[in-house]
Amino acid sequence: MPRHRTALPTFAILGMALGLAPAGAQERPAPPKAAARDILLRPARVFDGVADRPHDGWVVLVRDGAISAFGPEGEVKAPEGSRTIDLPGTTLLPGLIDAHSHLLLHDYREAPWEDQVLKEAVALRICRATNHLKLDLLAGFTTLRDLGTEGAGYADVGLKQAVEEGIVPGPRLLVATRAIVATRTYAPGGYAPEVDVPQGAEEADGEALRRVVRDQIGRGADVIKVYADNARGATFSEEELRKIVETAGSAGRPVSAHATTAEGMRRAASAGVSTIEHGEGGDAEVFRLMASRGVAFCPTLTVFEASAKAKGYRPGVDPEPARLAKARTAFGHARASGVTIINGSDVGAFAHGEGGRELELMVDFGLTPAQSLRAATSTAARVLGLDDRIGRVVPGLRADLIAVDGDPTREIAAIRRVKLVMKDGVIYREP
Numbered sequence: 563m564p565r566h567r568t569a570l571p572t573f574a575i576l577g578m579a580l581g582l583a584p585a586g587a588q589e590r591p592a593p594p595k596a597a598a599r600d601i602l603l604r605p606a607r608v609f610d611g612v613a614d615r616p617h618d619g620w621v622v623l624v625r626d627g628a629i630s631a632f633g634p635e636g637e638v639k640a641p642e643g644s645r646t647i648d649l650p651g652t653t654l655l656p657g658l659i660d661a662h663s664h665l666l667l668h669d670y671r672e673a674p675w676e677d678q679v680l681k682e683a684v685a686l687r688i689c690r691a692t693n694h695l696k697l698d699l700l701a702g703f704t705t706l707r708d709l710g711t712e713g714a715g716y717a718d719v720g721l722k723q724a725v726e727e728g729i730v731p732g733p734r735l736l737v738a739t740r741a742i743v744a745t746r747t748y749a750p751g752g753y754a755p756e757v758d759v760p761q762g763a764e765e766a767d768g769e770a771l772r773r774v775v776r777d778q779i780g781r782g783a784d785v786i787k788v789y790a791d792n793a794r795g796a797t798f799s800e801e802e803l804r805k806i807v808e809t810a811g812s813a814g815r816p817v818s819a820h821a822t823t824a825e826g827m828r829r830a831a832s833a834g835v836s837t838i839e840h841g842e843g844g845d846a847e848v849f850r851l852m853a854s855r856g857v858a859f860c861p862t863l864t865v866f867e868a869s870a871k872a873k874g875y876r877p878g879v880d881p882e883p884a885r886l887a888k889a890r891t892a893f894g895h896a897r898a899s900g901v902t903i904i905n906g907s908d909v910g911a912f913a914h915g916e917g918g919r920e921l922e923l924m925v926d927f928g929l930t931p932a933q934s935l936r937a938a939t940s941t942a943a944r945v946l947g948l949d950d951r952i953g954r955v956v957p958g959l960r961a962d963l964i965a966v967d968g969d970p971t972r973e974i975a976a977i978r979r980v981k982l983v984m985k986d987g988v989i990y991r992e993p
């Protein structure tokens with residue numbers, strides 16, 4: 563939960579966005595009293611996170627970090643002394659949610675995953691992560707579900723606290739801490755059997771999974787991330803996955819499963835995980851199982867494209883690489899099954915701040931722009947259990963709002979032209 567915010571004057575917030583510490587941030591003085599004022603946002607239209615078509619000429623009033631009114635201009639009365647922000651030509655919409663990020667990773671083209679995990683000091687990785695927080699926020703992502711620190715321990719718990727305390731600007735975070743893998747099924751691999759190379763996630767099997775799930779939750783995990791398979795096939799048994807889901811569930815935590823094979827997905831869905839990540843090997847049957855079990859699909863198309871691009875693939879010029887083509891087929895099965903699709907990109911494996919690409923790819927793969935936008939707003943909020951606070955433009959919800967140039971319900975690429983970013987009523991970017 564946010565502790566104190568909306569208290570900093572706009573110039574300080576913009577300073578934070580630019581990387582400058584607000585004066586007195588270190589001492590954390592009592593919040594000034596005068597800051598709680600109303601802000602009237604006047605875009606050309608509002609996408610409310612649900613309806614297919616935006617509301618032309620509607621405005622949004624923000625007070626004390628929350629949406630206080632939403633309606634046609636003229637019907638929404640801004641109190642005396644309100645600040646009005648004109649956003650001509652823009653569409654206002656709920657802040658975007660990326661349900662699959664890695665703040666503690668940076669673009670694999672800069673350093674391969676294995677080098678990041680084995681050669682980069684945790685302090686170095688955390689310093690980078692503070693930049694990543696800022697980049698993702700300014701790109702319109704006001705919420706991230708960060709699915710594993712990949713060898714950086716519990717650093718995500720501290721990052722989350724730093725954002726909540728206003729020490730660094732960033733999206734609101736759900737964090738997973740170390741993530742769980744079956745013994746010697748993850749990476750780095752390929753070393754002599756005598757060498758103990760640390761894995762990029764926490765190893766556990768059998769009954770010990772219960773202790774590890776409790777341990778991660780006790781250290782701050784909001785969600786448990788498990789690797790249900792790897793390139794060689796399924797790793798955990800369905801029974802083991804069930805232990806994870808049951809133990810996490812009794813502490814009120816959902817489980818996210820990495821699964822790229824149909825069998826890994828089947829076991830994870832049968833065990834009752836909340837979301838399945840990647841899923842490019844999914845067939846029609848397993849997506850139907852997911853739909854019937856209420857398991858959401860987080861496709862991470864951007865990471866497939868990014869890894870192909872790193873090998874020279876030029877989208878729109880070259881034939882589609884095998885893994886992307888596979889993901890496109892799986893996405894078709896997913897759409898046909900009616901499974902819930904949420905936006906998640908695996909940002910971190912590619913450059914932070916570029917997460918908007920996922921919405922474009924989901925449209926390229928067959929969603930309408932409005933479906934893609936819902937996957938990144940109201941639908942993601944519901945699946946992540948945050949829909950009582952974010953994901954729609956409705957009075958009473960937190961004022962996590964962005965404005966983009968153009969109309970993303972017609973042209974999804976508009977989502978990358980971010981003009982305004984507000985989180986909890988605090989402005990981090992404005993025209």
Ligand SMILES: [Zn+2]
Pocket residue numbers: 662663664709908
């Ligand atoms: Zn990932």
